Amino acid sequence: MRKLWTLGIGVVAAACCVAGAVGCDSSPEKEAQTGVPTEIVNGGFESADLSGWTVEYGTAFSDDSVSSQKTFEYADDEKHNQIPVNATGNWYLSGKGFEGKFSVARTGAIRSSTFRLTGDGVLSMKLAGGAPVEERGGKLVKKPTETVCYVGVYRASDDRLIARQTNEYFVKHTESYVIVSKYESDVYNTDNFYRYELDLSEYLGEDLYLRVVDNDQSNYYGYISVDDIRTNGDAEAQTEGAFFTKTRSYVQDAEAPENELPNGGFETGSLAGWTIVSGEAFSHEGVNAESVWWNENITYSRDGDYHYGFYNPTAVGVMRSSEFVLGGSGYISYKLGGCKDNAKTYLRFLLKTEEGDREILRASNYKFRDFQFPYVANGMRLLNMVQYYADFSAYLGQTLYIEAVDENASADDLGCMTLDSIQTYWQGTPSWSDFRAAYEVKFDAETEIVSPCQVLNGNFETGDLTGWTASWTDENDRIGYVSSESVWWGTFSYNKGGNYLFTGISDEGKTGTLTSSEFEVGGCGWMTFRLGGGGDPAKCYVSVLDAETGEELARYANAYFFDPGFTDLVNRGTNLANMVHYRADLSAFVGRTVRLQIVDNATGGWGLVCADSFRTYYQTEAALPDGTYLARNILPRETLGEGSEYQALNGNFETGDLTGWTATGDAFIGISHEEVWWNEWYSFNKEGEYFLSGWAGNESATGTLTSSEFTVGGCGWITFRLGGGKDTSLCNVSIVDAETGETLAIYGNTLFRDLIKPGCYYYGGKPIDLSKDGSYLANMALYRADLSAFAGRRVKIVLTDRATEDWGLLFADEFITYYATEAEIPVGATVAIDLK
Amino acid sequence: MKQSTKITAVVTACAMSFAALALGGCNDEEIQAPAGNDLVLSYSFDEASGTTVKESVAGTDSKIAYVFNTENQANLLKPASEPLRRKGVSGNALYLDGNSTYVANDDFRQPKNAFTVSAWVAPRVFENLPNYESVYAAGNTRLTSIVNKGDIDMGEGFLLGYGRLGLWGIQLAVYNKDTDEESVLSFYDPINALSLYEWSHVAVSYDGKTGYIALFYNGVRSYEAVIPELANTEIVLSDEPLYIGRYANPTKIYGLDTQMVAGLLDEVRIYDVSLSPKQTEALYLEGAENGAHPALNWEDVALDSSVYEGDRYRPQYHAIPPALWMNEPHSPFYYQGRYHVFYQHNPAGPYWAQIRWGHLVSDDMIHWEYVKDAVVPTAGVCPEGVWTGGACIGPDGTPWLAITAGTNTSTVSGQNVAFAHPADPSDPDLADWVVEDSVSLAQPAGGEGEIGQFRDPFVWYDDGVYYMMISTSIPGAGGSANVYTSTDMRDWTYKGYLFECDYNAYPEQGIHWECVVMLPISKKDGTGTKYVLFDCPQYPADAPVHTYYWIGQFDKNACRFVADDPKPRLFDLGGIFNGQNGYCFLTEEDIAAGKTSYDQGRSVVYAISQGKELGTTHNYYSGWAHNFTMPVELYLSDDGNNIIREPIRELSSLREETLYEYVGTGRNAAELNVAISSVRGDLLEIELEFTLSPAAETFRSGLSVRYNPTTNSLGTERTDVVFGNGGVMIDRTQTSLQYRSLDSSALWETSARAYSVRILLDRSMLEVYVNGIMSFTTHVYPKYGDSDYLRFFDEGAGMSVTKFIVRRLGSAYTETVTPAYYGNTGNLSDTGV
Structure with a gap:
């Protein structure tokens, strides 16, 4: 059954007519002697349907086309003036359908009964719509004659068209206001009827018939309305049919075989089989019979005669499918379009369990793409639907149902949902005979897991800060907000997980903290999270705090923040607000109850934090997702060498500054936390968080950096990392007797070698260790130096940079000046050559 | 006359179950045959051979123009031969090659006030031509001419023809006696398009007295009007002969005539009256025996290579299209024991136009069979042309073709990538292909290469990942290729540029690249696998287009090619080798022998052997242009610095x-x-x-x-x-x-x-x-x-x-x-x- 309309009251006068039979209002004397009537049946459509007419092809005309609407509105008229249609009697053929909702793209033709032309041979009719012109950029241009709507008069003997009437006096007003009287006086003719007469007297006595033809898909009045056809000048109007307003009734019941969803394709023309849970977004009326939308006649790409959607954009609501037992291969497929805001309009797949119903998948129109409008063929995906499928086989044999959710109250058409062809039973893997593009929806790791070890709302998928405590009370002081945006600066992907993230993109100037709920460190002790922004790790980071004492247990910064100044390289190595996915080892704290705290103490230089996807519970390390970067704990440690006779103070620079070192000149001014250099992501090969970076100053600067005194002890070996310093006579590391100032030994970066082949290294998402290819530039090499000859002497380390160009700078890290035995010296260290 | 005798086999309209629009109603009236004395021209093309066709109303013979006619022998490279005939709708039909075959009739006297023209046509190609330009007909589309009398562009005569994507209709140059004005009016079928390789019956009925015009497709009216512009009109007379299969003043491409029918023609008729719908239906039903639409075997409409027998220059054992034009070969794949390869093809003439995918199939890469053109311009996805692409076995185990879809110029690039699939994967020839209804990769505004340079996808599968390269250029920095990866051939991830070549150092590398192809190559013992990257530079500075290559490594994670030596090298020094394409494939025997990985396959390269140095006049008289080079199998030399190329052993x-x-x-x-x-x-x-x-x-x-x-x-x-x-x-x-x-x-x-x-x-x-x-x-x-x-x-x-x-x-x-x-x-x- 398709959609129906019902008679409101009474019986229509002409309802006794039978298609193709003699019209019952034809009086016998009007009838020609051969028995051929002189008038067509139902020429005024007063039967309230197409009785007497034959649908030849197409969907432009049906019983639903016969309307009793007395007035219409001019679309842009704010006053909603009602303009009389100027129909004769109570009923007429409306090209817009009785509800005024037929798509202009519909085409079709109907044919009248045959009549014999008598009397004066003048045939008359009323026409509306069917503009013979189209509006292009405000100019009226003639439509191709092939497509203009018309009423044709045909000679029955040879089917030859003998006359053709279009709505040639179609005139649309152009003012913004409407003067109804100008329509009533035929100054303007659009959806109001205008009477035409055709002098066919040369065909007197011949048998004729009419056809109403609409081959016009134009959005500019590409339909035709017809009324009061009189086939000779003496005829009177058809007897008025009783007036009533047509209403639609909807099929209420739908059935389906086992494992299948009743009416998953809306082919009942109704929401039979579905339950409206809430709101106004879902209603029988929203079942859409049109195959195209908007003035461009863009195809919905639906299956069958109906789909759901493009209905009531501002409304919100939920509808629920019948329950079904998942069978077959466990695949479910559906077509989904619209849902511009994926977070607000989506499908939910729910599993019935004893503990209650559980959402197992949330899926929106992820392929929505406002691209090269209006060319669907070029990949534009707006309200046109996309074929999706998902593998639910983990739930085979269980009972599921589906909810369509629309929480988007925006008036934007594209926020609507279009939905069709929900197929819950597949024998095997879905495939489509028309080879349509189909996308598999994967179950998302963003689904919140329920565990005492999982921080609450760590993925922000509630869409707000539920579970988190902000340091600010006034929104103007916030360091960020929960957003469903996918991109920042309108262009670059955040690399978020799920629908929501926490972003500080518009709050760089603010400082504050955001503290999570308590959770127990459990499972394998690893957590993962996404972090973006935070140009200065000393000021922007994520802390792990003991829930009871508030003690900071660990601190993680966005170590792969990387700003070479080219935003067009985002996702090719440049990391700004786009988040990096990290993993962090909290196994040392298993069993402790902790909180996470997002800290933003910076007001500039990317002093903001974007964060998402805090997942704090993994049963095993094997469950960790692929492709994460190891986050280093940057919690300031005890200063190396503090209170030690044998270790140079802060020899590893992990204080984050030059504590323990004395600088002269300008060469040694900076400590860096960077992991990589250049667009290729060459690794510095640093140890710990901080190292001494020559790039913190100018390459042309010179100077020295002198360590604290220490006693050469243990086995007498020291180790250090050194990069840059191409000319070892100008850039080097010397060991100086602390008392006499005598230079005991000089070491340089003797491994320095530039073997980089231009164009042979590319950013591949992983740091590149140049030393593997024998290249040593800014990447530091590990050296070991034998000072045992000076055992027991007080010495200092002096870094010297007298070079001004050509790698005339030094990178250094991890001066370890005490090893009890040689066995403790790290493997792979190169023996430093004494250049003295 | 033939038609009056056949009409006695009355068929009612009710039998037309296949008719899309049964407008006439299913009454039981007899079909009304047109009157014999209204017929003023009739070619039934029933001759089995010879160089003439009979016009049966006047009883005269008309000469068939044809490049291989005897009078051209001095210019030919083979013995002269007669025009071909094929089984027609009724009796025989005339085979037209699209660039030289037509019939001219100098004696035909044009009806003025009313006429009906009808024909059966089975096209091989739909031309996409520029509009008329003169003031008389400016803006009207040029059509392939089935029947033409007079130069429409000069405001004379009429033309029944067809064009882009199968659009068909009539063009009339009329004189309006009421207004004393002349104008060109065009009417096209708004509902039906002609189909390739199938018979279509087209008829147009014009009555200048009443202003009646009607188009009939397979006997069913698809457009009709009584319009003031046509009332009281007559056709403007012309001194031109009546042409069948040719237009009086055709537009030329590379000096060769276009607007010529490529395909079969049968039963061309003209009546000097405006026939009624029932009468034109009768014309159709003459060919629709027992109400069944006439079937056409593809072999009958297919290009016939036998016309080149004895050609002194046409290769005998190289891969070559059955006839006419090819440019580069591409998209080879191996599937279920057979080798497939495609080529850029024009089935209308030996010149570049109307590009689509020709298709060859072989058991050994040597003995090729001609198969139906695989992908042709299609409404929606690739209306403007189907350019070079790639192929691989997709996730469903069947071959997928990645085509360069020439789309609407309103889009950013006009070049996108779409997929096509075999309609029947069990057909050994994979003769029929279906193009998906939307593109899979389209160039965004601002990114993924130079806008408008986005073509020649090359696809392969290696260890769980599908790779696609699309030839383009890095804006301002010379040619390159975009790389994309996917695990399902649906969701593609952009991975940046494959390789960056220093355009300033190597200006011969051009500002864009085409046909970027990369294949694994190993030493003959299977070790030392590297990759070879090929390109065809476009618009290089002062250098012809050649095939260049680099040897190097392919970083599968980063999707970057790292050249051993940045200097590009010419692959072949003969001067005509380019448009290369290739594949690395494993046969069933290879798999049985224990080979499993992509780089263990055979890497084989095809290319076009350009034959254009003799020019298009030479091409016209030879009737074909270009062929494949011998497929060569590639190995890495033992020193790792050279490509060994060997003609395949199947030779x-x-x-x-x-x-x-x-x-x-x-x-x-x-x-x-x-x-x-x-x-x-x-x-x-x-x-x-x-x-x-x-x-x-x-x-x-x-x-x-x-x-x-x-x-x-x-x-x-x-x-x-x-x-x-x-x-x-x-x-x-x-x-x-x-x-x-x-x-x-x-x-x-x-x-x-x-x-x-x-x-x-x-x-x-x-x-x-x-x-x-x-x-x-x-x-x-x-x-x-x-x-x-x-x-x-x-x-x-x-x-x-x-x-x-x-x-x-x-x-x-x-x-x-x-x-x-x-x-x-x-x-x-x-x-x-």
Whole structure:
């Protein structure tokens, strides 16, 4: 059954007519002697349907086309003036359908009964719509004659068209206001009827018939309305049919075989089989019979005669499918379009369990793409639907149902949902005979897991800060907000997980903290999270705090923040607000109850934090997702060498500054936390968080950096990392007797070698260790130096940079000046050559 | 008259169950046949042969114009032959080649006030042509002309024809007696488009008195009107003949006529009255025997290669389209024991236009069968053309074609990538393909290469990942390719540029690249796998388009190619090898032998052998243009620095007779020349090994092929494969006495003193492979029939030949080979003094 309309009251006068039979209002004397009537049946459509007419092809005309609407509105008229249609009697053929909702793209033709032309041979009719012109950029241009709507008069003997009437006096007003009287006086003719007469007297006595033809898909009045056809000048109007307003009734019941969803394709023309849970977004009326939308006649790409959607954009609501037992291969497929805001309009797949119903998948129109409008063929995906499928086989044999959710109250058409062809039973893997593009929806790791070890709302998928405590009370002081945006600066992907993230993109100037709920460190002790922004790790980071004492247990910064100044390289190595996915080892704290705290103490230089996807519970390390970067704990440690006779103070620079070192000149001014250099992501090969970076100053600067005194002890070996310093006579590391100032030994970066082949290294998402290819530039090499000859002497380390160009700078890290035995010296260290 | 007798087999409209729009109603009236005396022109094309067709109303014969007619013999490269006939809707139909076949009738007198024109047509191609330009008809679309009387562009006559994507209709130049004005009016079928390779009946009825015009498709009216512009009009008279299959004043592409029917025509009629719908329906039903629409076998409408029999230049064992035009081959794949390859094709003429995918299938990459064009311009996804692409076996285990979809110019690029699938994966020929209804990859505004340079996708599968490269350029920085990856051929991730070549250092690399192809290559023992990257630079500075390559590594994670040496190298020095494409595939035998990974497959390269140096007039009279090079299998040389390219081993299946064989300790040129003095042929495979012991710094030695022993006042013909002190090259200065300015090949600089050479001769094709690591692909065009000898030459080189084997090869297409025709040029020995 398709959609129906019902008679409101009474019986229509002409309802006794039978298609193709003699019209019952034809009086016998009007009838020609051969028995051929002189008038067509139902020429005024007063039967309230197409009785007497034959649908030849197409969907432009049906019983639903016969309307009793007395007035219409001019679309842009704010006053909603009602303009009389100027129909004769109570009923007429409306090209817009009785509800005024037929798509202009519909085409079709109907044919009248045959009549014999008598009397004066003048045939008359009323026409509306069917503009013979189209509006292009405000100019009226003639439509191709092939497509203009018309009423044709045909000679029955040879089917030859003998006359053709279009709505040639179609005139649309152009003012913004409407003067109804100008329509009533035929100054303007659009959806109001205008009477035409055709002098066919040369065909007197011949048998004729009419056809109403609409081959016009134009959005500019590409339909035709017809009324009061009189086939000779003496005829009177058809007897008025009783007036009533047509209403639609909807099929209420739908059935389906086992494992299948009743009416998953809306082919009942109704929401039979579905339950409206809430709101106004879902209603029988929203079942859409049109195959195209908007003035461009863009195809919905639906299956069958109906789909759901493009209905009531501002409304919100939920509808629920019948329950079904998942069978077959466990695949479910559906077509989904619209849902511009994926977070607000989506499908939910729910599993019935004893503990209650559980959402197992949330899926929106992820392929929505406002691209090269209006060319669907070029990949534009707006309200046109996309074929999706998902593998639910983990739930085979269980009972599921589906909810369509629309929480988007925006008036934007594209926020609507279009939905069709929900197929819950597949024998095997879905495939489509028309080879349509189909996308598999994967179950998302963003689904919140329920565990005492999982921080609450760590993925922000509630869409707000539920579970988190902000340091600010006034929104103007916030360091960020929960957003469903996918991109920042309108262009670059955040690399978020799920629908929501926490972003500080518009709050760089603010400082504050955001503290999570308590959770127990459990499972394998690893957590993962996404972090973006935070140009200065000393000021922007994520802390792990003991829930009871508030003690900071660990601190993680966005170590792969990387700003070479080219935003067009985002996702090719440049990391700004786009988040990096990290993993962090909290196994040392298993069993402790902790909180996470997002800290933003910076007001500039990317002093903001974007964060998402805090997942704090993994049963095993094997469950960790692929492709994460190891986050280093940057919690300031005890200063190396503090209170030690044998270790140079802060020899590893992990204080984050030059504590323990004395600088002269300008060469040694900076400590860096960077992991990589250049667009290729060459690794510095640093140890710990901080190292001494020559790039913190100018390459042309010179100077020295002198360590604290220490006693050469243990086995007498020291180790250090050194990069840059191409000319070892100008850039080097010397060991100086602390008392006499005598230079005991000089070491340089003797491994320095530039073997980089231009164009042979590319950013591949992983740091590149140049030393593997024998290249040593800014990447530091590990050296070991034998000072045992000076055992027991007080010495200092002096870094010297007298070079001004050509790698005339030094990178250094991890001066370890005490090893009890040689066995403790790290493997792979190169023996430093004494250049003295 | 034929039609009046056939009409007695009355068929009612009710039987037309296939008619899309049964407008006429299903009454039981008899079909109204048109009256015989209203017929003013009728061609039924029922002749089985001959160069004329009968016009049965006047009873006169009309000449069929055809390139291979006898009067063109002086210009032909084969014996003249008659126009082809095929089984028609009724009796026979005329086969039209799309560029030379038509019928002209000077006697036809044009009806003025009313007429009906009808025809059966089965097209091979829909042309997409520029609009008329003159003031009379400006803006009206040019059509392929089924029936034409008068130059519409000059406001005369009428034309029944068809065009872009099968649009069909009528164009009328009318004089309006009421307004005293002339105008051109066009009417097109708003509902139906013609179908390729199928019969369509088209009819148009015009009545200038009432202003009635109606179009009928397969007997059903699809458009009709009574309009004021046509009322009280008559057709503007023209002095032009009536043309069937040609337009009076066609637009030309590369000097060749367009707007000509390519396909079959049958039952062309004109009545001097405006027939009624029932009468035109009767015309249709004449051909629809028992109400069934006439079927057409693809073989009957397909291009027929037999018309080239005896062509002196057309290759006999190289892959080549059945007829007309190709440019580059592409998208090879191996599937269920068969090899498929596609090529850029114009089935309307030997010139570049209307590009689509021709399709060849083979069991061995040597013996090819012609298959229906695989992907043609299609409404929606690829209306403007279907350019080069790639192919691989998709996630469903069937081959997927990645096409360059020429789309609407309103889009950012006009070039997108879409997929096509076999309609029936179990069909061994995979003859029918279905294009998806939307593109899979479209170039965004601002990103992923230079806008408008986004074509020639190359796809492959390796270890769980599908890779796609799309030829483009880095804005302002020269050619490159975008790389995308996917695990399902649906969701593609952009991975940046494959390779960045320094355009300033290598300006021969052009500002864009086309046909970017990358294949794994290994040493012959299977070790040392590297990758070879090929490109065809576009718009290079002062350099013709060639195939260049780099050897290097492919970083699968980063999707970057890392060249061993950034300097691009020419792959082939013959000058006509480009548009390369290739694949690396595993056959069932390979898998059975334990090979599993992508890089263990065979890497085979195809390319176009350009034949355009003789020009389009030559192409017109030969009727075809271009062919494939011999497929070569690639290996990495042992030093890792060169590409070994070998004609595929399956070539041996062509061997028919060993004409000469010597393997020994060494013979000199003079000794061998005595031995081979009677060895002749234009389909040869030659194996040659020799050493050089030059006595002086300057020397020159080698083998002359297509050698003519006669030298007279006209000169002589020979093509020298030269091994000299500078290196190796092909000397074409004496190749042809007809085409005298052929360029010789580039020089391969080498100081080698030992050479191992393979030479393939296939009519005009000459391919020379030297020491495995260099090749020369070129053409030879001898004028004379006796230019088919071989001869060694040795000028101070001390040539000592240790192996010389000459084999005659057979055709890849026919059992026997028709000897090359030189009837209009003869032998050089018979000429001159």
